[in-house]
Amino acid sequence: MSCAVKIGAPLISALLLTSATWAGAPSHDIAPPHAAGHAAVSHSHDEVSPTPSDSSADAAHAEAPAVNLDPREALSRLIDGNDRFRYGESRFPRFDSARRSETFAVGQKPFAAVIGCADSRVPIEAIFDQGIGDLFVVRVAGNVAGTNEIGTIEYGVGHLGTGLIVVLGHTKCGAVTAVTEGAAVHGHIATLVENIAPAVQTVKQRDPEARGARLIRLSVRANVQQSMADLLSKSETVATAVKSGRAKVVGGVYDLQTGAIEWLGEHPGQDAILAGGVDASAAHTTHSDPKGSPTKKPAPHQAEGASKHGGTVKPAQGHGPTTPTTQPHAAAKQKQDNWLVLGGLLGISAASSVATIHFVYNRR
Numbered sequence: 001m002s003c004a005v006k007i008g009a010p011l012i013s014a015l016l017l018t019s020a021t022w023a024g025a026p027s028h029d030i031a032p033p034h035a036a037g038h039a040a041v042s043h044s045h046d047e048v049s050p051t052p053s054d055s056s057a058d059a060a061h062a063e064a065p066a067v068n069l070d071p072r073e074a075l076s077r078l079i080d081g082n083d084r085f086r087y088g089e090s091r092f093p094r095f096d097s098a099r100r101s102e103t104f105a106v107g108q109k110p111f112a113a114v115i116g117c118a119d120s121r122v123p124i125e126a127i128f129d130q131g132i133g134d135l136f137v138v139r140v141a142g143n144v145a146g147t148n149e150i151g152t153i154e155y156g157v158g159h160l161g162t163g164l165i166v167v168l169g170h171t172k173c174g175a176v177t178a179v180t181e182g183a184a185v186h187g188h189i190a191t192l193v194e195n196i197a198p199a200v201q202t203v204k205q206r207d208p209e210a211r212g213a214r215l216i217r218l219s220v221r222a223n224v225q226q227s228m229a230d231l232l233s234k235s236e237t238v239a240t241a242v243k244s245g246r247a248k249v250v251g252g253v254y255d256l257q258t259g260a261i262e263w264l265g266e267h268p269g270q271d272a273i274l275a276g277g278v279d280a281s282a283a284h285t286t287h288s289d290p291k292g293s294p295t296k297k298p299a300p301h302q303a304e305g306a307s308k309h310g311g312t313v314k315p316a317q318g319h320g321p322t323t324p325t326t327q328p329h330a331a332a333k334q335k336q337d338n339w340l341v342l343g344g345l346l347g348i349s350a351a352s353s354v355a356t357i358h359f360v361y362n363r364r
């Protein structure tokens with residue numbers, strides 16, 4: 001019997017509304033959505049059985065595949081799936097040969113897109129207890145939203161009809177920690193972590209006394225917010241879908257120890273960011289794309305102080321996640337329907353992917 005809590009519409013609405021639980025707010029100010037039902041329970045995801053019982057398998061097959069869900073319903077599914085996972089009641093739905101055949105024949109209609117960290121302890125489908133074809137996942141060190149990550153999300157939202165976009169950070173993130181500590185990084189890693197530096201700098205400005213674990217925890221949250229702001233301010237596809245209500249962008253932080261997700265809701269400055277217009281060209285100047293034109297203006301959240309190729313990471317000054325872009329509207333310059341380019345993007349070995357691999361290797 002599942003102990004997953006059914007989340008009612010009011011709570012889902014609360015999660016999707018602008019939240020006061022962003023970077024800078026102490027963690028005790030946040031009430032996890034599942035706290036009421038499981039306040040005294042602390043399960044580890046180690047308890048997850050690798051083999052579902054007959055009853056859970058039946059339940060999995062009984063659950064209808066998700067296609068083009070409303071963002072609120074999609075979020076409800078993720079919350080329920082995470083509840084199953086964290087309490088050791090995963091159903092491993094739609095992970096069988098029938099689902100493979102179905103998605104091969106019909107194609108994919110993932111109901112949610114997730115930008116998560118490459119950390120091996122954050123397996124996205126597993127922690128949401130979802131199956132093949134359910135989630136459109138981007139994994140990159142520090143869950144940053146650079147050019148390639150934004151392009152991938154645009155493919156999910158614009159081409160596959162995905163309505164919910166989740167930026168998922170996690171506790172003890174090595175990429176974020178490296179920036180908070182000003183750690184020496186090499187090769188393409190410096191390029192990648194420059195996307196994180198503005199978030200860390202914002203936290204330090206808000207809370208100059210923050211150190212150690214507290215600084216890392218706040219920075220993880222701010223970094224989620226940073227990626228959400230980048231998606232909203234640099235992607236016409238995402239901004240248009242959010243404005244119309246067809247899509248939602250929400251954030252969360254996954255707890256490596258408990259398996260729970262602290263949902264953060266929408267970006268608190270979302271309306272201001274959307275009102276500022278989209279600077280599509282800015283996405284091409286983020287440091288995830290070292291080949292970007294040097295003649296273009298820096299991205300609104302770009303780390304000005306970070307070294308280009310190696311050295312110590314120095315957070316930028318004056319750019320915060322809540323700072324709406326003031327760049328001129330450049331949507332007309334972006335060819336939204338150029339899915340051939342995006343398709344190619346999905347298949348190439350991108351700079352950010354190379355940096356992720358290097359980062360993992362050097363942190364060993």
Ligand SMILES: [Zn+2]
Nearest residue numbers: 117119173174
């Ligand atoms: Zn991480």
